[in-house]
Each structure stands twice: as C-alpha cells, then as structure tokens.
Amino acid sequence: MKIVSRAVLFLLLSAPLSAAMEPISMGIAVGVATALTGLLSTFPTLYCKFQECCEAQWVELNFAGLKVDLENKLFGQHIAKQVVLKAVKGFLTNPNPKKPLTLSLHGWTGTGKNLISKIIAENIYRNGLESNYVHQFVATLHFPHPEYLSHYKELLQKWIRGNVTLCARSMFIFDEMDKMQPGLIDAIKPYLDYYDNINGVVYRKAMFLFLSNAGGEGITEITLDFWHKGSKRQDLQLKDLESKVSIGVFNNKKSGFWHTSLIDKNLIDYFVPFLPLEYKHVKMCVREELKARGYEEDEHIVTEIADEMTYFPENEKIYSDKGCKTVATKVDFYL
Incomplete structure (x- = not known):
C-alpha cells in the first residue's frame, strides 16, 4: 500500500466504530473512488501510462526475476523456495483459478518470511510493496483492541471487498498471525473459498499471505532431529513438516489460527515452513x-x-x- 492507503487503513481499523463509519468521511471516500473509477474507464490507455492501474504493464508475474531473487536473496530455505516458486507460477498463469492462492508462512523470526513476501510482491507488481494493490496488515498495529473484534471483522471484510473490486489481482499480507485475535481471521473465510463470485465480486484471482512465528518450535525440533541423525538439511521435504505445522497452529490458543475455519475447511493451500538458520x-x-x-x-x-x-x-x-x-x-x- 502507498502511504495514503496505510494511513486510511490505520484510521479505519484503529478508531471506534462510530468514528470510522462517520457518514461524511465515508461519503467522500466513496466519491473519490467513484471519480477515479470513472476516469479509468473513460481513458484507460492514457491513464495507465502515467498512473498505476490493474493492467499487465503494472501487474504481471516476472517468473525469471522471482526465481533469481529467491535463489540470490533467500538463504537456507530450500522448501520455501520450491513451494513459492511453483505455487505462484501455477496460480498466476492459470486464467481461471478455482480459489485465491493462500499461503501460510511459519518459522522463527528472522528466517525470511517478510523477505519472501517482498520478493513475491516485487516480481508481480511494478511498485512492489508500495503498489496500490498490495495491502499489509500487522496484527498488533491494525487490530490491537480485543473489545473491537466485531468492528475489525466488519471493516476487514469491507477493505478486502473494496480492493478486490478495484483489482482482482490484489495481494493481502497478514503479519504477526501468532498475535492475531482468535476468530478475527475467520471473517475473511468466504473470500478464500471456492465461490465463482460473492455478490458479483470475484475473489479467485487474489492472493493471501499469512506470516506467523507459530509453528517455529515444531519446525526446529524436526530440523534438529534431522541434524542429529546425520541427515542432510536439503533432504527435508514439505511433507515432513506441513502436517505438524498445520495441526500445531490449529490447536494453539495463542495462534490467530486457533480452531479457525480456514484450516478446518482446508482453505490454506500450503503451510510453508521456514527452517532455523545456521x-x-x-x-x-x-x-x-x-x-x-x-x-x-x-x-x-x-x-x-x-x-x-x-x-x-x-x-x-x-x-x-x-x-x-x-x-x-x-x-x-x-x-
């Protein structure tokens, strides 16, 4: 998101419901969005030359760049590289995906979860993380107050619905999922499911990334066990870790995924483990x-x-x- 988008998001998600939903402010926002949409539809070619829009020259996978960046900038994460490369390429080259791509990244701090999110964004959106179509949420910043849980759910749904309406290829990053209020993330469950559209809005081309320290302990235990057995780190595969990670975060009361329908209904495509770094x-x-x-x-x-x-x-x-x-x-x- 650009700075303006971040500021608006912060005000919406941090303020009490009455302030955030104040009619005049909401009316201005809707008016601006309508005006921009009208301009885009009237002069799309001219507009997209000077301003970011949801077209190929601004939003398109650079597979070669993605592959090179993962190889040269992300270290010690052979599983994450393989999964992300194949999952992102398969999803973005499919003209009619059945559901949004949903990746949940797990591991201790400093292992590369935010870095890989940045790499993905930079190789899809010309403006990278600053793109109007990339939206980042940080649990402790945007959803800090337990008493506003229902308010956060409502605004989160509106934010996703509004931005996917503007660009079907939107990307949403949820950081600090291990600090997310339990039950909050279930608010977006319908948008991750196998629906052709919901009230006329198609969510199947959007991407959702969840970043969490939860599961890091289990990942470390398995990785360390491999080391003790004299096995090569590179021999670790996704199947050795994914099940334990998904079960662990589902049953962890301190995880934002605690008993979430996203896991229960198998809506997360891959639980991507990030190994501890040597x-x-x-x-x-x-x-x-x-x-x-x-x-x-x-x-x-x-x-x-x-x-x-x-x-x-x-x-x-x-x-x-x-x-x-x-x-x-x-x-x-x-x-």
Whole structure:
C-alpha cells in the first residue's frame, strides 16, 4: 500500500466504530473512488501510462526475476523456495483459478518470511510493496483492541471487498498471525473459498499471505532431529513438516489460527515452513547486505558479525536464535 492507503487503513481499523463509519468521511471516500473509477474507464490507455492501474504493464508475474531473487536473496530455505516458486507460477498463469492462492508462512523470526513476501510482491507488481494493490496488515498495529473484534471483522471484510473490486489481482499480507485475535481471521473465510463470485465480486484471482512465528518450535525440533541423525538439511521435504505445522497452529490458543475455519475447511493451500538458520546462512545474509549497500565483500566484517550472533541449542549452537533479523543493524555498526 502507498502511504495514503496505510494511513486510511490505520484510521479505519484503529478508531471506534462510530468514528470510522462517520457518514461524511465515508461519503467522500466513496466519491473519490467513484471519480477515479470513472476516469479509468473513460481513458484507460492514457491513464495507465502515467498512473498505476490493474493492467499487465503494472501487474504481471516476472517468473525469471522471482526465481533469481529467491535463489540470490533467500538463504537456507530450500522448501520455501520450491513451494513459492511453483505455487505462484501455477496460480498466476492459470486464467481461471478455482480459489485465491493462500499461503501460510511459519518459522522463527528472522528466517525470511517478510523477505519472501517482498520478493513475491516485487516480481508481480511494478511498485512492489508500495503498489496500490498490495495491502499489509500487522496484527498488533491494525487490530490491537480485543473489545473491537466485531468492528475489525466488519471493516476487514469491507477493505478486502473494496480492493478486490478495484483489482482482482490484489495481494493481502497478514503479519504477526501468532498475535492475531482468535476468530478475527475467520471473517475473511468466504473470500478464500471456492465461490465463482460473492455478490458479483470475484475473489479467485487474489492472493493471501499469512506470516506467523507459530509453528517455529515444531519446525526446529524436526530440523534438529534431522541434524542429529546425520541427515542432510536439503533432504527435508514439505511433507515432513506441513502436517505438524498445520495441526500445531490449529490447536494453539495463542495462534490467530486457533480452531479457525480456514484450516478446518482446508482453505490454506500450503503451510510453508521456514527452517532455523545456521551460522553459514547468517554469513550469507551479511554478504548480501553489504552487496545491497554497494560495498565490496569484506570477509572480516562478515565473520565478525556472524560470530556476534547467539546460537542454540546450548550445547551444539547450530541455529541463530534471531535468524538474520539484526544483520542490517550490525552492518550499520561496522560500517
């Protein structure tokens, strides 16, 4: 979302119902939307040359770019790379999907969930995360008050319905699902289901991404067990982890997916596990951060930063407990 969209969303989802639904404000918003829609329909070709619109020159999959970015920027996540690459390509090249693409990304902080969301957005929308058709929700920011649960449900439905009406290829990212109020996400269940349309609005071409730390413990247990057995990390497959992750978040009262109909009705296409990162992966993150800032690779700095990170379990010290979360800050210090 652009800054204006983020501001409007914050006001709508943070304010009490009476303020958020004030008739004059809502009337102005509807009027502006109507005027823009009228302009777009009257001069679509001219409009789309200067302003983002829901057309191929602004919204189209760059598969080669997606593949390269996943390979060069996301480290230690062979399962996530494989699943996302195939799922996104299959969905966006299908002219008539049966339902929206729904991916739930799980793993400890710093393992790449937000990064992969950014990579997906940048290779579909010309404006990336700043596109008018990419919408991010953060549970603790946009849905902070339990007493407004019914209010949040209503506004969330309206927000999704309105934006999908403007662009069928909209993308919705829900971050901090492990902090989401239980029951809230069920409000969007109809939009993820196998319906041709709902009240004339087609949701089947939209994408929904859910990001959560929930399930990270189970993923780490399985990954560590593989290591103890002497098995290769690359031998881990989606089938080894997906079932445990889905069952774990469904039965976790601290998860936004607790007993949700999204899982019960099998509306989430893939539970994508993000494995804990090892020392070598942290070094890769440091090198990529230096490269992104235009600096030549400095192995001394790379090693110093990787050595500063803390690792677990206590005895083996295999995995970074923050993943690559603080790498950028540490690079700031050393530069």
